[in-house]
Ligand SMILES: Cc1ncc(C[n+]2csc(CCOP(=O)(O)OP(=O)(O)O)c2C)c(N)n1
């Protein structure tokens with residue numbers, strides 16, 4: 095006897111191909127040309143911010159940094175699908191979506207310069223801080239969605255996780271939790287094909303990561319993660335549905351895992367070159383140029399204004415004065431004697447510097 | 448120290464076919480600190496296993512492998528992430544021997560980098576030795592130099608216990624030391640005297656060993672400097688012997704003060720040698736909260752000046 099419990103397919107979505115051609119039937123009606131230009135600008139901005147941060151790291155002006163090069167569409171498409179009051183739960187590579195949700199750029203640099211104060215402005219963009227322990231942010235996302243529902247609030251929660259992160263227990267436990275309580279939790283798998291040196295194929299025998307939703311009884315879709323339109327569409331459909339959903343965005347990490355990593359140790363140049371052809375920014379540019387909506391002049395003006403903002407933010411971050419006493423003052427809601435003693439002796443000795 | 452650990456693993460793997468290494472990025476990549484570099488080429492994918500990103504599975508499966516007759520050596524990429532396998536370590540590894548009345552021992556060595564001082568990202572600078580020592584049942588080892596690292600690891604791989612082998616990241620490449628090519632063991636459960644003297648006893652381990660040694664050298668004082676090497680079960684005999692001799696004890700560790708290793712050691716000394724002391728026991732440690740982001744690290748991690756001030760204070764009593 096057999097009991098049919100699900101149909102065995104995973105939907106795959108691409109709307110804009112690698113050359114910038116659009117599948118008109120699938121194109122979301124609300125995406126005006128202006129919106130697409132905006133998306134393009136933000137992807138470019140994310141790439142410029144990323145490149146600047148990487149160069150600062152190489153100069154010793156920020157510490158270890160995790161670049162997002164190549165993954166811009168997977169972040170900017172979602173940013174455009176989210177409403178202002180929707181809540182973001184990132185992993186640790188999502189400075190692109192931070193940017194698009196309006197994070198003050200100086201905060202980005204203060205964070206990567208190694209100061210907790212970089213997290214202060216996250217509240218203003220409805221985001222939790224980066225979670226470095228892989229996948230551990232996922233249960234928080236489920237809990238935030240639970241809290242929204244409990245309080246009759248309408249915000250959806252969007253959580254990010256990497257392909258590697260889907261191997262952790264926290265990932266399964268959270269999508270399962272969201273399924274049980276029908277939470278408005280959209281989980282974006284930023285499948286960039288690598289978890290440091292481990293290829294996607296080494297994480298799971300499953301054909302797709304999206305299908306992991308099936309066992310949790312929630313919706314899923316796999317999208318071309320380098321197609322900002324498809325990412326936007328999948329994320330907005332999922333957010334609007336108010337149901338838990340898993341979206342696997344198939345993209346590629348063109349750069350190193352972090353600035354401490356050497357990818358030549360485990361992957362080939364050919365592979366990287368192949369993915370460079372699928373660049374998420376190039377295709378939107380091709381689309382806009384074909385429609386005469388973009389040209390070199392607009393591009394260079396845009397880059398100039400982005401770089402001005404970025405450089406200003408770097409200046410601001412570099413004039414930030416660390417306040418070591420804040421370490422002691424933010425441990426508890428009150429000041430216990432043992433902490434205050436430690437603080438006084440540290441301050442008294444000028445931190446033994 | 449990286450080379451010493453790599454060498455210990457290689458020698459033991461040649462000697463004992465049952466040893467297998469497993470963990471994230473330990474094979475092709477050679478580990479993020481390159482500690483296992485070259486071992487996949489020497490022993491193959493069968494014995495150097497790149498695992499999915501899942502710490503609870505890495506440690507839980509290692510327990511299973513040990514039960515099946517293997518001798519697993521899991522690597523957890525950073526100690527901060529070992530907390531994802533805390534349940535397996537505390538609920539199972541720590542108790543398997545006792546609850547089966549030694550019929551199912553767990554021969555396994557869990558390696559992980561610990562400690563700060565290298566301006567790493569959040570969760571990459573933790574010092575969890577007290578967490579694993581508190582429960583009992585887990586042996587906790589933390590070498591401070593290449594010679595000890597090699598000998599302690601070889602000894603660990605010859606024992607039939609679950610052993611947490613903590614490797615201070617800052618010391619991985621801090622200094623070079625000539626060490627013997629061949630197999631040798633350093634006893635687990637035995638501290639070592641780095642220096643012998645009369646005025647006071649300084650007890651330390653791991654990252655703070657070079658700090659303490661440098662301070663003692665610069666101040667040119669006569670002190671017993673004891674490197675604990677094994678945190679649990681620690682060498683009470685050596686500590687009491689030295690405390691009774693000098694009458695003044697300073698304990699230095701990089702981990703936070705509250706409920707730390709220093710607390711346990713001072714309690715033992717107070718219980719067993721109180722009346723032979725001439726000053727209160729002192730501790731130098733990080734403040735009692737988690738490691739801050741790297742920009743604040745220098746304000747948090749105990750440094751030479753902090754140790755030096757404490758020694759002055761102790762000697763002035
Ligand atoms: C629990 C945990 N284990 C290990 C690490 C070390 N680490 C950092 S990122 C990473 C790979 C993550 O891969 P993936 O989830 O695909 O995200 P990506 O880095 O590709 O964005 C690893 C192993 C960590 N941060 N947290």
Ligand SMILES: [Mg+2]
Pocket residue numbers: 256257258284285286287288289290
């Ligand atoms: Mg990945």
